[in-house]
Amino acid sequence: MDIKETRELLESVKNGSLDIEKALKKLEDLPFKDLGYAKIDNHRELRVGYPEVIYCAGKTVEQVKGIVEFMITKGNNILGTRASKEIYEAVKLICPKAEYNDKARxxxxxxxxxxxxxxxxxIVTAGTSDIPVAEEAVVTAEIFGNKVERIYDVGVAGIHRLFDRxxxxxxxxxxxxxxxxEGALASVLGGLVDKPIIAVPTSVGYGANFGGLSALLCMLNSCASGVSVVNIDNGFGAGYLSSMINKL
Known part of the structure; x- marks a missing residue:
């Protein structure tokens, strides 16, 4: 339940179109619903503007299904990240309109x-191999109500591709x-634009990339100002933060 819906509920009680018992029924799961294995934060959208997101990795298929079944009753848009195809197929059975982005998972x-x-x-990627992380950011930003422009495969190895876009x-x-x-693209763009940049290091690379650590450190050490950095492969975090900035 967001601020608008809460206000409408209170106005309905005030003007007599909704009785107190029915209003209490709508509020009974605030601030969270305890499913035993998960406590679903129904109050989050009211507090921070965005509903809770399901991080599917590490959860069983049945756990994710149970969470989704309850969240559907609240009428919010639902986002599940790091979801396997198996989890999606199970969710699809209880909610036919569920959609799956296989790149973003x-x-x-x-x-x-x-x-x-x-x-x-x-949302800009250095290479095609970075697209899965970028797609996680795209899906996150879009479900929160943002327009997104994808600009993919414009890394510094062929920097003329970047200038074209x-x-x-x-x-x-x-x-x-x-x-x-080496994550150089964030620093390069930082010297070319007057907008805030959220850099996402990915684990793409050979051995000395250390699973994304080299890109993370290079982005943190950017000589260009205006570059902030999220965790390795954290497309969701970047999409969430970019939505907050875009809607300021």
């Missing part, structure tokens, strides 16, 4: 329309840069 269920931002987020990138309100190996 995300499940989305759209239960209500969210106003889409007039400004957009540019620079006008689109510069018009974004916030930019997410996804890169592995």
């Amino acid at each position: 995300t499940i989305t269920i759209k239960n209500k329309e969210v106003e889409t931002s007039s400004t957009y987020i540019a 620079l006008n689109v990138i510069r018009q974004a309100k916030v930019i997410v840069v996804v890169a592995g190996m």
